[in-house]
Amino acid sequence: MMxxxxxxxxxxxxxxxxxSLLTMLGIVIGVAAxxxxxxxxxxxxxxxxxxVSSLGDKLLFVAPGADRRGPQSGSAxxxxxxxxxxxxxxxxxxxxxxxxxxxxxxxxxxxNKNWSTSVTGITEEYFRVRxxxxxxxxxFSAQHYQSGRLTCILGKxxxxxxxxxxxxxxxxxxxxxxxxxxxxxxxxxxxxxxGNDQDNIILAPLxxxxxxxxxxxxxxxxxxxxxxxxxxxxxKSKIExxxxxxxxxxxxxxxxxxxxxxxxxxxxxxxxxxxxxLFLSAIAAVSLLVGGIGIMNxxxxxxxxxxxEIGIRLAxxxxxxEVLAQFLVExxxxxxxxxxxxxxxxxxxSYMGSLYMGFExxxxxxxxxxxxxxxxxxxxxFGFVPARRAARLDPIEALRHE
Numbered sequence: 001m002m003x004x005x006x007x008x009x010x011x012x013x014x015x016x017x018x019x020s021l022l023t024m025l026g027i028v029i030g031v032a033a034x035x036x037x038x039x040x041x042x043x044x045x046x047x048x049x050x051x052v053s054s055l056g057d058k059l060l061f062v063a064p065g066a067d068r069r070g071p072q073s074g075s076a077x078x079x080x081x082x083x084x085x086x087x088x089x090x091x092x093x094x095x096x097x098x099x100x101x102x103x104x105x106x107x108x109x110x111x112n113k114n115w116s117t118s119v120t121g122i123t124e125e126y127f128r129v130r131x132x133x134x135x136x137x138x139x140f141s142a143q144h145y146q147s148g149r150l151t152c153i154l155g156k157x158x159x160x161x162x163x164x165x166x167x168x169x170x171x172x173x174x175x176x177x178x179x180x181x182x183x184x185x186x187x188x189x190x191x192x193x194x195g196n197d198q199d200n201i202i203l204a205p206l207x208x209x210x211x212x213x214x215x216x217x218x219x220x221x222x223x224x225x226x227x228x229x230x231x232x233x234x235x236k237s238k239i240e241x242x243x244x245x246x247x248x249x250x251x252x253x254x255x256x257x258x259x260x261x262x263x264x265x266x267x268x269x270x271x272x273x274x275x276x277x278l279f280l281s282a283i284a285a286v287s288l289l290v291g292g293i294g295i296m297n298x299x300x301x302x303x304x305x306x307x308x309e310i311g312i313r314l315a316x317x318x319x320x321x322e323v324l325a326q327f328l329v330e331x332x333x334x335x336x337x338x339x340x341x342x343x344x345x346x347x348x349x350s351y352m353g354s355l356y357m358g359f360e361x362x363x364x365x366x367x368x369x370x371x372x373x374x375x376x377x378x379x380x381x382f383g384f385v386p387a388r389r390a391a392r393l394d395p396i397e398a399l400r401h402e
Contacts, residue, residue, distance in 0.1 A: 006329055020334060023298045026291020027338030027378065028345065031371045034281050034288075035346025036353065038367050041277030043350075043359030058096075058226040059129070060236055061260040062088070062243070078247065078256055079218035082206075087246060088222060092238045094230030099129040099223040102206060104213055108162060109174040115161040119152070119175055119202045121209030129225040137169035137184025140205055144183075150175070150208045153184040156199040178212045180204065232261050288374065291338065292382035299331055299386035310393050324391035331383020332376055339375025343368055 014020075065077040085100035102121040107114055124145060127133065134153060144151050152175070159168045168182045180202075189198040210217055226235045236259045243249075243257050303310070310323060347363065354361035 006333075019298065023295055024291075024334050024338035024341070026287055026294050027335050027375050028291075028342040030285060030287030030289075030291055031339050031342025031375055032346035032349065034285060035343055035367060035371055036350040037277060037280045039347070039350035039361070039364065040353050040357075040359065041273055041280075042362060042364060043354050043357075044273050046362070047359055058228070058232065059262060060224040060226060060232060060239065061262070062222040062224065062239055063220070063258050063260065064256065065258060066254055066256055079220075080222060080257075081217055081219055084243070084246060085219060085222045087242065088224060088239060091242055092235065094227045094235055094238075095224055096227045097125045097129040097225040099123060099125040099225075100206065100219045100221075101126065101223065102209055102214060102218060102220045104209070106176050106202075106213070108158065108202065110162040110171065113162050115158060117155075117158050117200050117202055119204055119209060119213060121206035121214075122203050123206050126203070126223075129223050132189075133187040134184040135187045136167070137182070139184065145205045145207065148205075148207050148211045150178050150180045150204055150212045151183050152180045153186055153203040154182055155186045155201040155203075156188040157197055158200060158202055159185050175202070175204075176213060232263060236261055288378055292335070292378040295331055295334055295379065296382040296385060299327060299383055300389070302330075303327065303386050303390045306390075307393065310390050314393065320391040323393075324387045327387035327390045328380065328383050331387065332379035335375045335379030335383075336372070339372045342375070343371055346371075 062080070064079050080100070082100060085098050089095060089098035100123060103118050105116070106119050107116050122140075124140075124142075127139065137153070140151065140153070152173070154162075154168055162168070162173060163171070169184060171182050173180055173182060186199070186201070186203065224235065224239065226232055239259050240255065243259075244255065247256060249255060313323060314320075347368075351361050353359070
């Protein structure tokens, strides 16, 4: 019986192929949009997590300047010095390493090529604290750190822009008004949050950058590696207490520095991404509702058009439940076919979007199964009223219908 009902439903839908396709369109768009939004949202969350993992989940950054929003007035930002970073490593228990850095935006030149980048002055602790490595050439020696001579290690982006496919080790580049010998190339770390290229960087000894490029002993940032026996929040509190004491900040005054925990920022970004994904999915799901209403409307029209057919079936002995099943199956077929097409389009669209935006493409079977089940449910819910109306037609009145 069910097989005959399905065959009758397909035969009825095939009579008006174009109308059937247009009826499915709302379901197709809704399912495709939900699949694409959820898949891309999951890819964005994974990308954020992997970017923080590349820094390390036991890492804090200390930077001068108050954590305020909008325009700020008053005196200039009070910078850190090397003595501040030494105090953090010496006075706080539970820290594995401290890496003070200073950074400056510069234009680099090699031959007839130039590139805008950032030079970061580092100490010996940088590679261990920041989980960085040299893949070509060599690291800085103790003499490099102490001499004040400008030598550098290039990030992948800088090397490609200045040297192309040529090996840069041993060459000389110009950084601002100073010359610098390239001794190595950094391991690539790719894009960070908000499109920041972590490979667009040049590393040089801290003392050399301060003497040759900046002209003072200020420290731009202090990276702190938290030990396994301590937590980020615990060390963050100790750093804040130490810095307030060293900078003579009174109890009621605000901090003139910031201690940033990347894991906290990641949590906020993931929450925002999750909320946006949920919000956009809800908007996309409205298409399913609209598609369901469209199916109910078309099915009601179909019942009106086929009133005589229904009357004949009822007159020759068809039961009400058989007529009900026929029209209900037609609605479910429309929505499930639309769901399958929507899933295919959604997965294809999210795959292309993942490639374009650099996300990892992962299919969540739960979302696919849920979208398919929901589309079938839409057919049952919105197809029931037309099917019930068809089943309750009076055979005599239906046969009189013109």
